[in-house]
Amino acid sequence: MxxxxxxxxxxxxxxxxxxxxxxxxxxxxxxxxxxxxxxxxxxxxxxxxxxxxxxxxxxxxxxxxxxxxxxxADNRRVDQPGWRGRHTGSQASFLGAAPARNSAELWTWALGPGDRYDALPDSEGWREMLYVIEGTLVVETAERQHRVEVGDFLIFDSAQRYSYVNTGEGLLRFLRNVVS
Incomplete structure (x- = not known):
């Protein structure tokens, strides 16, 4: 990084x-x-x-x-690491951004077994769209815990505290699209 x-x-x-x-x-x-x-x-x-x-x-x-x-500066493709976890292989890469009402971002994420990412709330109006490629993603919010299996997705309001958690024994990989 x-x-x-x-x-x-x-x-x-x-x-x-x-x-x-x-x-x-x-x-x-x-x-x-x-x-x-x-x-x-x-x-x-x-x-x-x-x-x-x-x-x-x-x-x-x-x-x-x-x-x-x-x-x-004028290239929408970024492809830079944005976060690394405790476990080797746990990381997030910011792939790029495209114009939206405010912004749209595309990320790849990987979490090793037992790793987690605790997020601060985004500004009002921000949403996340997650798509799981490998493993099972647990998204914890104040309201509930969401389990997202391979091939499934979750869309949620990210103007709240939330966490990504890998409770499995293998690598978890997912795509993250952040839009406002």
Whole structure:
């Protein structure tokens, strides 16, 4: 993920300067601390996906613009790692984005046995569409637990805390489409 953090660092600096925002102004607009902005721009922050979304919104760009290589600014294909879990093979790769009312993102995810990803709520109006390729995905929300088997899908409102969990003994792989 080091390469992605380098892209994020360069893109945040470039976009903030282009918007003529101070680090404090960007922090205030994103609802984050100035210390986190300094760390992100320095390439020293392990920033959450939710906080990257907040930065993108504050800078008036989509998530893909923050994480793709700066020389690929007009390319919708990103294909960069966005998360790694404890288990070897547990990871999420952000494949790309396409225009939607606000944004649409396509990801591939893999979770090793016993691994989980705990998400912060997205902004109102965001939805996730998940399609399981291998294994069984358990999606935990405050309301209930959803079991999604191979070849099945789940669509849910992601403006809430939720988790992806692999309770199985093998690798879990699924596609994630995030839309707003």
């Amino acid at each position: 080091g390469e992605v953090l380098e892209h994020v660092s360069a893109n945040v600096r470039r976009l903030r300067a282009g918007a003529k925002l101070s680090q404090q102004a960007l922090a205030d607009a994103a609802g984050l601390s100035r210390r986190l902005i300094v760390a992100v721009e320095g390439g020293d922050a392990n920033i959450s996906l939710a906080n990257l979304d907040r930065l993108a919104t504050a800078l008036g760009v989509d998530f893909g613009t923050l994480v793709r290589a700066p020389d690929m």
